[in-house]
Amino acid sequence: MRFFNSPRVPLREGQFIDSAAARFYHEHARRFMMPIYRGLAAEAGKIKHNIKRVLDIGAGSGILEIELAKAHPDWRITGVDISEEMLKIARDSAAGEGLTERIDFLEGKADALPFKDNSYDLVVSNASLHLWANPKKVLQEIGRVTVRGGYCLIWDNLRIPAFYPLFRMVGWGMGMNKAQRKMWLRAIESGYTAGEAKALIKSSALRHAGVTINFKLLELCIKWQKDQQT
Secondary structure, three states: OHHHHOOOOOOOOOOOOOHHHHHHHHHHHHHHOHHHHHHHHHHHHOOOOOOOEEEEEOOOOOHHHHHHHHHOOOOEEEEEEOOHHHHHHHHHHHHHOOOOOOEEEEEOEOOEOOOOOOOEEEEEEEOOHHHOOOHHHHHHHHHHHEEEEEEEEEEEEEOOHHHHHHHHHHHHHHOOOHHHHHHHHHHHHOOEOHHHHHHHHHOOOOOOOEEEEEOOOOEEEEEEEOOOOO
16 A cells, blocks of 8 residues: 555655766666656647746756757756856866867855746756755745746656655666666655655646646656736
């Protein structure tokens, strides 16, 4: 029964502050999470809106920014993260792709974004929601910095307790070592179920957002458009 009733186990926000942890996560993301980054970049490309300025909350090592920049040459992208060690990797990665002029990386907190109101046409976030200590405040900040008519896409680990044994086998089958599997499973256990996400969104600044599940990628997907009159 515990597989069906396991409660969410939150993680602290500063999981990847030090250099070793940041490097470990980057290697894991680069090896195992590329389909998710590319899927989110492709989903962003489907939005029918004049997008020029994009913000990624929880930029990590910059993989999503690079995928977005490659797919959309006219977008100017900003990534914000609380870990300067992560951002060092992100800046190096962007430089290696020749994208320094189109991507900015800033240290900052998701619940106190260092940007003016109505600054971004699109706000994205991947694998970060489960780490937010105050998710409603972050969602309020997203609503504040998004332009009228702009969009937000949030993807994160989907918590389905009944699938925990399957997740373990998938991690093993993908070639994750013990430490990688442990990190991934802890991230899943700290994620939200679809029902929990809907309840969170309903009481937030993004209350009209849609919550769906990408079963192919085992991702929780939130999509929101800011009202033109807000």
